[in-house]
Amino acid sequence: MTFIKRYIAPVLILLAAFFLPKLVLPYVNDLEKAKLVIEKVSSIMIILAITWAIIVTIKVAKKKYLTKYDISSENNLRARKLYTQFNVLERVIIFIILIIAIGLSLMLFDSVRKFGVSVFASAGIAGIIVGFAAQKAIATILAGMQIAISQPIRLDDVLVVEGEWGWVEEITLTFVVVRIWDKRRLVLPTTYFIEKPFQNWTRTTSEILGTVFIYTDYNVDFDALREELTRLLESTELWDKQVNVLQVTDSKERSVEIRALMSARNSPQAWDLRVYVREGLIKFIQKNYPESLPKTRVSVMNEFDEKTQIKE
Structure with a gap:
């Protein structure tokens, strides 16, 4: 099932996109309208298939490369470093690919293309508004990318954060999941590990x-x-x-x-x-x-001892 999902599905979509006009047009009365609609649908299916194929290729290449590194071994510093980089960068690349695919699909329609021209005309003002509204979200995403590159933390690192001791279980563009020793999960934004101090017990070695x-x-x-x-x-x-x-x-x-x-x-x-x-x-x-064993020493003097001491 996984094989079909990864490799066969994009091929089937491409075949459907190429053969759709030949299969449908002979049975349609209004050829011009039908041809226009089918061309749009076929183009969207081609974009979908290519996007799917690229994403699958990225995932398979990442998985094949990382099989050489065992993150469960005791001396797993390099493995944790590569797993962190590849997982975060994979999400970034897939996000960019999806945005491009959606943009190309929308640009196939004339009404959307005209709307895009008007949007670009007012991009300066819109950019300022969006920038202020989404500055925290953008800062979080940039922090995730910075973690992938500079790696103050890695997957399976041992941290003491917010007074809790645990392992880094997941790193995404926007948040980090720390598995606490008692199996709780501490979820923190990626900006936390850029802005605040924390202890990393396995930064350079697992020892x-x-x-x-x-x-x-x-x-x-x-x-x-x-x-x-x-x-x-x-x-x-x-x-x-x-x-x-x-x-x-x-x-x-x-x-x-x-x-x-x-x-x-x-x-x-x-x-x-x-x-x-x-x-x-x-x-x-x-x-x-x-x-x-630790003890507290107390010296007690009775009244007779005090009087005797005074007389002396």
Whole structure:
């Protein structure tokens, strides 16, 4: 069915356009009117068939070229780049082709052609009015084209946008769909990614660093925590064996801040690795250093101690 739709249908339309006059004219009384109508219909069918064939050729060429690149692989940076460019540019080209086809079809009629001349005569004023009315729509379309060329985001990129973490699922000329980690969809205009800041975790590579923050008392054994972090990382396939660091990053009046830094092949694995390490380190502290959990120290003096202290 897909084959017929793509290849046979345009050919059938062309054949119908060529044979329509021969099949219909012998049975019509008013040949002049019928000939005029049939010529118009045949011309429109030819334009439709050619337009259809061009669009199908573009889609097939894009699909055939992109089959060489697997967007589902771990190291898919080039694939995501090409998929983004081809998908957006395909929509732009098809839109232009459809506008040209509609224009050519309308120009076959004398009344429309005369109307077009009057429109072009007042194009200056009309252009200004349309420009003001459609400036947001035009800006959105231009932003979509800019995303396709400069690519601040690509398909399957991991973003943190509007406080949400997810993957770029779809990019069109006017909007971008971000698939949130809990399967919700965040739909944003393309201008958002040109005008506002956002985090792109896979801009240059799918590899990513994960961080885990632990807060403990001052008397915790840092060396023991480093050994436990190494043991946890070596016990899971989520770690890519590149980064393994544990540092004290801050000290406050009641606790110290410890940061565990680790690496993974991609963002989903980094998320799972962070959860695994966080849980493992907390269990390790609970079991081996329960006295090192964050605590609040309060010094209480009774009335007798205060009087004794005053006398002294």
